[in-house]
Amino acid sequence: MTKSTKIDLSAAPNAAFNIQAESGPSEPIKKPSEAKKDDKPNLADAYTEKPRLNPEAIGKSLLERMPEPTGWRLLVLPYQGKAKTAGGIFLPNEVQEKSQVSTQVGYVLKVGPLAYADKEKFPSGPWCQAKQWVLFARYAGSRFQIDGGEVRILNDDEILSTILDPEDIHQLT
Numbered sequence: 001m002t003k004s005t006k007i008d009l010s011a012a013p014n015a016a017f018n019i020q021a022e023s024g025p026s027e028p029i030k031k032p033s034e035a036k037k038d039d040k041p042n043l044a045d046a047y048t049e050k051p052r053l054n055p056e057a058i059g060k061s062l063l064e065r066m067p068e069p070t071g072w073r074l075l076v077l078p079y080q081g082k083a084k085t086a087g088g089i090f091l092p093n094e095v096q097e098k099s100q101v102s103t104q105v106g107y108v109l110k111v112g113p114l115a116y117a118d119k120e121k122f123p124s125g126p127w128c129q130a131k132q133w134v135l136f137a138r139y140a141g142s143r144f145q146i147d148g149g150e151v152r153i154l155n156d157d158e159i160l161s162t163i164l165d166p167e168d169i170h171q172l173t
Contacts, residue, residue: 042147069112076106115156
């Protein structure tokens with residue numbers, strides 16, 4: 001059994017919609033200024049316009065609260081794909097989440113103390129460093145949620161390449 005939803009579209013263009021379901025009227029949509037503000041920064045604040053990440057917006061306090069990778073591991077922030085197509089069609093959240101899970105691009109936030117320390121395995125030195133965009137295998141690393149988004153912990157040898165701009169990489173679906 002599905003619930004039917006009615007939307008009153010006769011309201012003024014910038015007014016909040018009154019949505020009624022079988023269970024009764026919903027609460028009015030709050031304007032951003034009315035929304036409860038949390039002084040604690042989170043990863044969502046680092047995105048200036050979806051999906052564009054502004055690395056400078058990741059403040060020191062936010063970075064300090066993130067997990068410290070141990071051993072040879074790296075803490076990577078996966079790139080969030082576009083929210084709409086080139087033709088202007090908005091993608092559903094489910095499609096965006098699937099794209100983020102299978103993303104192959106990320107921004108290195110922290111590097112563990114033993115990462116790239118093995119001179120036999122990495123004779124030419126580190127493959128990447130903090131504050132670099134990297135390419136990695138599609139489902140590599142351990143994924144987990146923190147305030148405002150998802151991060152991954154990858155092994156140092158799971159990095160495939162460094163890149164300049166995540167927009168240059170087109171994902172296969």
